[in-house]
Amino acid sequence: MPIPSGKLAEILDVAEDGIITVDSRQQIVLFNRGATKLFGYEPEEALGKSLDLLIPQKYLTTHRGDVETFARGPVISRAMGSRRTVTGQRKDGSEFPAEVTISKLAAGGEVLLTAIVRNAEERKKYEDALLRLNQELEERVRVRTAELAERNLLLTQKTEENEMFVYSVSHDLRSPLVNLEGFSEELHVAVQDVETLLTDPRLPADLTAKARGLLESGLKEPVGFIRTAVGRLSRIIDALLRLSRAGRVVYQPQILDMGAITRRVVDALRRTIEERKAEVVIGELPRAWGDPMAVEQVLANLIGNALNYLDPQRPCRIEVGSCSDGPNSARSYFVRDNGIGIPSAYFPKLFQTLQRLHPDKAPGEGIGLAIVRRVLERLGGTVRVESTPDVGTTFTFTLPAPAER
Amino acid sequence: MTHLPLQILLAEDDDGHALLIERNLKRAGFINRIVRARDGREALDLVRAGAPAGTQFLLLLDINMPRIDGIEVLRQLKADPRTALMPVIMLTTTDDPREVERCYQLGCSIYITKPVRYEDFVEALKRLGLFLELVKLPSGPNSVAGADRQNP
Numbered sequence: 001m002p003i004p005s006g007k008l009a010e011i012l013d014v015a016e017d018g019i020i021t022v023d024s025r026q027q028i029v030l031f032n033r034g035a036t037k038l039f040g041y042e043p044e045e046a047l048g049k050s051l052d053l054l055i056p057q058k059y060l061t062t063h064r065g066d067v068e069t070f071a072r073g074p075v076i077s078r079a080m081g082s083r084r085t086v087t088g089q090r091k092d093g094s095e096f097p098a099e100v101t102i103s104k105l106a107a108g109g110e111v112l113l114t115a116i117v118r119n120a121e122e123r124k125k126y127e128d129a130l131l132r133l134n135q136e137l138e139e140r141v142r143v144r145t146a147e148l149a150e151r152n153l154l155l156t157q158k159t160e161e162n163e164m165f166v167y168s169v170s171h172d173l174r175s176p177l178v179n180l181e182g183f184s185e186e187l188h189v190a191v192q193d194v195e196t197l198l199t200d201p202r203l204p205a206d207l208t209a210k211a212r213g214l215l216e217s218g219l220k221e222p223v224g225f226i227r228t229a230v231g232r233l234s235r236i237i238d239a240l241l242r243l244s245r246a247g248r249v250v251y252q253p254q255i256l257d258m259g260a261i262t263r264r265v266v267d268a269l270r271r272t273i274e275e276r277k278a279e280v281v282i283g284e285l286p287r288a289w290g291d292p293m294a295v296e297q298v299l300a301n302l303i304g305n306a307l308n309y310l311d312p313q314r315p316c317r318i319e320v321g322s323c324s325d326g327p328n329s330a331r332s333y334f335v336r337d338n339g340i341g342i343p344s345a346y347f348p349k350l351f352q353t354l355q356r357l358h359p360d361k362a363p364g365e366g367i368g369l370a371i372v373r374r375v376l377e378r379l380g381g382t383v384r385v386e387s388t389p390d391v392g393t394t395f396t397f398t399l400p401a402p403a404e405r
Numbered sequence: 406m407t408h409l410p411l412q413i414l415l416a417e418d419d420d421g422h423a424l425l426i427e428r429n430l431k432r433a434g435f436i437n438r439i440v441r442a443r444d445g446r447e448a449l450d451l452v453r454a455g456a457p458a459g460t461q462f463l464l465l466l467d468i469n470m471p472r473i474d475g476i477e478v479l480r481q482l483k484a485d486p487r488t489a490l491m492p493v494i495m496l497t498t499t500d501d502p503r504e505v506e507r508c509y510q511l512g513c514s515i516y517i518t519k520p521v522r523y524e525d526f527v528e529a530l531k532r533l534g535l536f537l538e539l540v541k542l543p544s545g546p547n548s549v550a551g552a553d554r555q556n557p
Contacts, residue, residue, distance in 0.1 A: 174498040174519075175469070179421035182520040186428065241499055 018117035024110050026051040026067060038098075038119055040091030056089040070102060071111050077103035088117065097124045159247065167244035170237045177237060180230045187223045191215060236354070239365035243353060246371045251291035251378065255402045258285035258333065261292060262320050265299045272307050276316055283321035288331040288399035290379040295399065298375050299335070301368040302395050306337035308362035311390070314338060323396070330381070330398045341389035350385060372397070412438045412455070414462040416448035416478065417496065418470045426465065426496070426521055433523035433530075437463075445473025449481060452488060463533075464493045466513075468504060479511045492533045496521070 012019050018035035022028055031046040039046070039054055046053060055063045063086075070078070078101070088098045097120040105112045194215060198208050262282050266273070273280055280303070288295070303318060310316040319336045342350065342357060349355045351373040356366040372395075376383050380400050387393035413430065417423040427439055440462075442448035452462060464482070468475040475495060482488040495508045495516040508516055515532055517525045 171499060171501075175419060175422075178498065178519040179419070179425070182425035183421065185520070186425070238499075241501065245501065 019114065020046075020051075020054070020117060021112050021114040022051045022067075023112060024071065026064065026113075028053070029112070030114070035117065038090075038096075038117055039088065045091075054088055056087055056095050059087055067102075067113065071104065071113060075104075077101065096121050099123070163244040163247040166240050167248070170240045170244065173237050174241075177230070177234055180226075181234060184223060184226045184230055187219070188227060191219050191223060194219075236365050239354070239367035243367050243371055243374065246294075246297070246374045247378065249294075251294060253289055253291055253379075256288045256290050256292055256295055256399070258288055258295070258322075258331075261296050262299055262303075265296055265303055268300070269303060269307060272304075276307055276310060278307060278310065278316035278318060281317070281319045281321075283319065285320070285322050285333060286324050286331055287402050288333075289402045290381070290399050294375045294379060298372050298397065301372050302335040302397075305368060305395075306335060306339060306393070308364075309358060309393075310337065310339040324401075329401065331401055332396060332398045334394050334396045336392065336394040338392040341391055341393055342385065342387040343389050344387070347385060347387075351383070411461045411463055412440055413465060414440050414442060414448060414451055415465045416442040416445060416470065416475065417465070417467040418444050419467070422467070422496075422519060429521050429523040429526060433526045444470045445475060445478040448478055449473065452482065452491070462491055463530075464491055465496055466493055467496045468508075469498065476507055476511065479508065479513055483512045494529050494533070 012030070013032045015032060015034050018038040019030065019032040020028060020035050021030035028046050028049055028051060031041070031043040033043075035046070036042055041053070051067070052060055052064070086098045086100045087095050089095050099118045099120045101116045103114050103116075105114065194211075198211055198215070259282065262285060266280050266282065272278075299320070303320070306318045307316070317338050319334075321334055321336070323332045323334060324330075340358070340361075346357050350357075351369045352366075353370040354366045355370075356364065373383055376397055376399070381398045383395060383397040385393065385395050413435065415423055415426060417426065423441055427441075430437075430439060440451060442451055448464070448466070452464070455462060466475045466478060479493060479495070482491055482493065489512075493513045493515070495513050497504050497508075497516050497518050500518045505516055508514075515529050517529055
């Protein structure tokens with residue numbers, strides 16, 4: 001049942017939105033109460049007037065053109081607000097953003113255009129606030145990123161300073177150490193010469209025995225201790241020099257054939273591998289990006305460790321493999337052994353300088369894993385460890401994927 | 406005692422290092438005269454003073470020295486055509502590639518890391534083509550005191 005036209009006018013009149021109908025000359029023929037609320041004109045002030053009454057001067061030409069185009073076009077209705085900002089002008093001259101839906105109705109040979117107008121000030125306020133918030137957020141992210149970059153730079157500088165310090169201290173320590181090494185060696189040689197002299201049968205036996213005793217406890221033993229200590233000191237200083245060098249040496253990054261590098265490392269360790277009857281399995285290793293010498297050092301340390309801390313209870317097996325995900329993601333490699341393992345309590349100390357878990361198992365100064373971590377850090381990679389005592393250890397390290405070119 | 410034409414110029418500021426090197430040179434069978442310079446300045450002066458008399462030097466050159474360091478001595482010697490061909494063995498405290506690299510750049514390819522073992526000397530001298538100056542290695546007691554007695 002069609003709604004009587006009187007009722008329809010009433011419905012239109014109480015609608016919250018402004019409803020405005022114009023004829024083909026763009027003269028207002030309907031102006032409801034919503035429109036009055038929006039524009040400030042009473043219906044009698046608006047009816048019969050040109051639609052231009054409601055449009056700011058500066059938009060008049062464009063707006064009129066748009067309306068005519070729509071009136072002639074095939075489209076029946078469209079939401080104007082979703083296409084562009086429509087601005088309305090109130091009776092007092094103030095402007096407001098409006099969402100406008102426009103529709104076309106042919107009646108009695110004339111085309112009537114009806115606009116449903118909604119004040120978009122609130123929505124626009126929200127949008128603006130959202131935009132501002134977004135900009136603020138972006139700004140904050142930018143500032144924070146800059147802060148982090150600066151802090152990173154400071155940390156890098158700090159690390160480099162530390163390395164420079166370690167380098168110069170170790171370097172300075174070497175000079176007096178050369179005297180200790182050299183002269184304890186001289187003492188050692190002299191002791192041997194005196195020992196040889198004491199075998200001379202012309203010497204009285206009681207004197208020889210006494211001199212031998214003195215030589216043994218007064219010289220040989222102390223010299224032995226001094227040489228051992230000096231040797232250890234020398235190895236520690238060399239280890240520190242190596243570590244500081246790992247941080248300072250200039251890298252020449254290139255595409256890395258990880259398989260070839262690993263085979264080179266394993267070849268260099270061939271003798272130890274055979275001695276310990278170890279089995280080394282090299283899996284498929286994708287290419288990575290880095291300095292070949294530095295990465296060789298990393299692999300040599302990890303495989304060397306696996307060989308040093310194997311479990312004599314079972315045949316030693318070392319596996320070098322890869323667990324990379326995609327072609328462009330960081331490369332991930334592992335060195336897995338079935339050795340004696342590392343208690344998890346020791347993990348925090350594992351990559352620290354001069355820390356040794358099993359000093360009795362193999363010679364070393366506790367520098368290898370510190371170098372591994374430093375080198376990978378410089379190459380833009382990471383390293384982590386998983387281990388179960390009496391089962392084995394897996395070191396996993398990452399390197400950047402080769403740059404696409 | 407007659408001196409062989411080739412003299413060893415030892416530029417080393419540390420007395421201990423110098424003594425150890427002299428002992429090891431004797432142990433290696435050297436009977437050449439050893440001249441000691443306590444820094445780079447003295448070393449350059451000795452080289453320049455010896456040049457007119459035709460003295461041939463083998464220079465053992467420490468890197469870290471007061472006044473003029475070994476790198477600068479090497480640079481000056483290589484820059485002067487009269488001394489550019491003088492055989493030089495650098496003495497380094499570490500085998501740091503950076504130290505070694507600087508020596509290479511200046512044209513000295515032979516270095517020994519301290520403390521010096523006499524085998525290293527013999528090897529370095531062979532590379533310099535100077536092994537003719539070696540006498541036979543002393544037999545018997547190894548200490549330098551013993552060696553001295555054998556080469557009065």
